[in-house]
Amino acid sequence: MNKPIFKRHPLNPIVRPGGFAWRKVATFNPAVLYEDGKFTMYERCAGGLQPFHCSIGMLESDDGVHFSQVGSEPVITPALLGSEYGSVQDPRIVRIDDAYYMTVAYRPYAWNSYPTGLGVPRSTQAEFPGFDGDGSKNQTRSAVLKSTDRVNWEHLSWVNDTTIDDRNVILFPEKVNGRHAVVRRPQAFVGLNTEHAPAPSIQISYSEDMLSWTVPKPIIHPEYDWEDNRIGGSTPPIRTKHGWLLFYHGVQDLDPANRTVVYRMGAALLDLDNPEKVIGRSTDFLFEPEEYYEKTGLVIPNVVFPTAACVVGGEIWLYYGVCDTAIGLARAKLDDIMGCLG
Secondary structure (H helix, E strand, O other): OOOOOOEEOOOOOOEOOOOOHHHOOEEEEEEEEEEOOEEEEEEEEEOOOOOOOEEEEEEEEOOOOOOEEOOOOOOEOHHHHOOOOOEEEEEEEEEEOOEEEEEEEEEOOOEEEEOOOOOOOEEEEOOOOOOOOOHHHOOOEEEEEEEOOOOOOEEEEEOOOOOOEEEEEEEOOOOEOOEEEEEEEEEOOOOOOOOOOOOOOEEEEEEOOOOOOOOOEEEEOOOOHHHOOEEEEOOOOEEOOOOEEEEEEEEEEEEHHHOEEEEEEEEEEEOOOOOOOEEEEOOOOOEOOOOHHHHOOOOOOOEEEEEEEEEEOOEEEEEEEEOOOEEEEEEEEHHHHHOOOO
């Protein structure tokens, strides 16, 4: 398989932490909207690691490279979803008709993060007033937010209840056979009983009104060495004449003793009318950590984590988190990517 050539922007990382207190230490895993020749970015950012409170900041750009902050405060905080002690993470955005919809992961109580420089950070539960530290009360929920002006957001619905840990929930940018659809990745919460937990696979759910969602159905399972730890959706699906193009991340275990992993990106093609049907998939990863800033960062090494893909001309502009520390941009020809999905 000839891999598409992703060209990294020479100014990478194009968005870096700093400035306001709430984004002092990290900015990563952004949602990006390309509309009317302008780019709007929503960054996941944090002002500290203990606790690792995350919020969503807003930036704008005329060229997709040089971004400027909008306002001096985050546009979305954990308090919007119910807890000032929480963390709101990994936004993805689509426009449907005259409104904008964002999916985010949310934990009501933030963790403390202790990077090791070798792999996944060591984490402990931070202490907060009124919280007893019970992990069963702190599972990740995924929410749908709505806005008509891209600045002010309201909480529309939860995709999952509190009995499972669910993230990488991503809306399709249009209805499929009259229903809204999301890909998602429910899994067992760390530290809880995993005996009857669903496999860490990409699953799909539907909704008539975005208020309630069907039981998730698995559609893509980990199959290859480069995704032996887990997989999950990366960016909102892109409609092509051949099917829905879905980028997804795969995580591979390199050194379990040090929790050393590597995050890479692959792609799948889903049937336009029945996205439960996978009609193409890359057998190998299409994008992996290569540059220093993708291999070494504040929080976790060896991570490229795409969360936005904009079609600009005949190219895919891929926006991705690097090492949970900063944001990069890479570009590739759409036709080259489609050629890998036979």
